[in-house]
Amino acid sequence: MSYNNSVYKRIYDEYSKKYLIARERADERAREVRAKIPELAKIDKELSLVGLEIFSASLSGGDYKSKLAEIKQKNIELQEKRAGLLVENGYSADYSDVKYECEKCNDTGFIENTMCSCMREALTLAGIENSGFASLIKEQSFDNFSLDYYDKNPKHKEIMKRNLDFLTHYANSFDAKASQSILLMGGTGLGKTHLSSALARRVIEKGNDVFYTGAIDLFSQFETQRFKSYSSEPNEFIERYFECDLLIIDDLGTEMINQFSVSTLYNLLNDRLSRRKPTIISTNLSTDDIQKKYTDRITSRMLGEYQVLFFVGTDVRAQKLMRK
Ligand SMILES: Nc1ncnc2c1ncn2[C@@H]1O[C@H](COP(=O)(O)OP(=O)(O)OP(=O)(O)O)[C@@H](O)[C@H]1O
Ligand SMILES: [Mg+2]
Ligand SMILES: [Zn+2]
Known part of the structure; x- marks a missing residue:
């Protein structure tokens, strides 16, 4: 395979930004709903601490496994509550989730080291244009x-x-x-x-x-x-x-x-x-x-x-x- 260099570079550059843009958009939507639904803002704060809780559980000794299971359970409940709040306020439950155009590669263009079909298609279209x-x-x-x-x-x-x-x-x-x-x-x-x-x-x-x-x-x-x-x-x-x-x-x-x-x-x-x-x-x-x-x-x-x-x-x- 030898894609035209300038075409390949352009598509590659687009892809290196694409998944970041999808995440930024999701962040924007999350900010929007937090501003509108104060209770959801609280939940998000709690959710953001989950990583830290897991970390401190791993340091504190004792029964790590059951602590972890407890944290996970709480996490699931928070997520459910959050989705419920969104729906109550007229949003879809996944409104602030990251939405990738391609769910196979999460808009990175690659699945492990293999080029995803979406990127191949983008290269074909660009190749035709070029x-x-x-x-x-x-x-x-x-x-x-x-x-x-x-x-x-x-x-x-x-x-x-x-x-x-x-x-x-x-x-x-x-x-x-x-x-x-x-x-x-x-x-x-x-x-x-x-x-x-x-x-x-x-x-x-x-x-x-x-x-x-x-x-x-x-x-x-x-x-x-x-x-x-x-x-x-x-x-x-x-x-x-x-x-x-x-x-x-x-x-x-x-x-x-x-x-x-x-x-x-x-x-x-x-x-x-x-x-x-x-x-x-x-x-x-x-x-x-x-x-x-x-x-x-x-x-x-x-x-x-x-x-x-x-x-x-x-x-x-x-x-x-x-x-x-
Ligand atoms: N077998 C075919 N089936 C359908 N459409 C055809 C066929 N052959 C030619 N055409 C159509 O007829 C038109 C003329 O064909 P084309 O441009 O390929 O001819 P050409 O051999 O390149 O002629 P020229 O020597 O004048 O450049 C085009 O619109 C093309 O899509
Ligand atoms: Mg001709
Ligand atoms: Zn893809």
């Missing part, structure tokens, strides 16, 4: 990807079913150090971006840092960095293109292609391949287009070392519009 395409991830899933749109041609449907199966399996078994890179090729509206976001969610859920970028944005970030002075901070986007567990580059070929963009792309793809970091690229370009637009070095990597999936069928975007 992925660069949160809105798409929330809408496009494996569940709402339908093969019915490819019904016109059984061959197309068969190919798309294989793509769907491949990508589902890829997402479910994603391994940041072993999963391969993928090239999604095909015409507009066939589900390349949809399946990329479905896949991204699963991979984020498994605790990986996923970063999505359109090709135009990617190259414009590199351009910006190029013209910045050397003394300036490294661009956080650029660092993430190289370091994230899964990089998704959408719409390759829509960017302005020049010597700079081509060498940038080569460096990025080559660096990630050599460090075995997976990348998923989508494009409308055909194999021929790719060969014409990019250098042999890029082409041989993308077509040779990536798993290539062809998307086929009739534009689903248009089909959906027609059905409306």
Whole structure:
């Protein structure tokens, strides 16, 4: 697991305060009811002395066990009386108890040394927000990807079913150090971006840092960095293109292609391949287009070392519009 550092730090910091906040809130409520119900204030004072009573019982010698049982019994009675007073005054019996959002971990994020599911979920949500395409991830899933749109041609449907199966399996078994890179090729509206976001969610859920970028944005970030002075901070986007567990580059070929963009792309793809970091690229370009637009070095990597999936069928975007 390698959550994005800044995301992990933010959630971790939130959690280190969360259980304290829950306790502070309970204290506030206790102060409120003590101010309103003087008898309850007295009980709380007595309850606060229980610890001390136990301590002195342990020092005084004699029958410690029965003394302890006596103190415990008194404690239970006080608690009951207190709850009764709360109810009499129109509060719930547990009004001033500490209320944690998660009762499994009491809002600490951990159960012993294992991360609690609530913290994992918070990390997933933060990872989605930080992925660069949160809105798409929330809408496009494996569940709402339908093969019915490819019904016109059984061959197309068969190919798309294989793509769907491949990508589902890829997402479910994603391994940041072993999963391969993928090239999604095909015409507009066939589900390349949809399946990329479905896949991204699963991979984020498994605790990986996923970063999505359109090709135009990617190259414009590199351009910006190029013209910045050397003394300036490294661009956080650029660092993430190289370091994230899964990089998704959408719409390759829509960017302005020049010597700079081509060498940038080569460096990025080559660096990630050599460090075995997976990348998923989508494009409308055909194999021929790719060969014409990019250098042999890029082409041989993308077509040779990536798993290539062809998307086929009739534009689903248009089909959906027609059905409306
Ligand atoms: N099989 C499908 N089931 C349900 N919705 C789909 C399917 N395929 C695509 N869509 C929807 O159709 C629209 C277009 O799909 P998507 O953006 O994935 O296409 P694309 O292949 O990325 O196209 P482009 O090359 O233009 O970027 C999206 O709203 C997407 O959710
Ligand atoms: Mg797309
Ligand atoms: Zn929890």
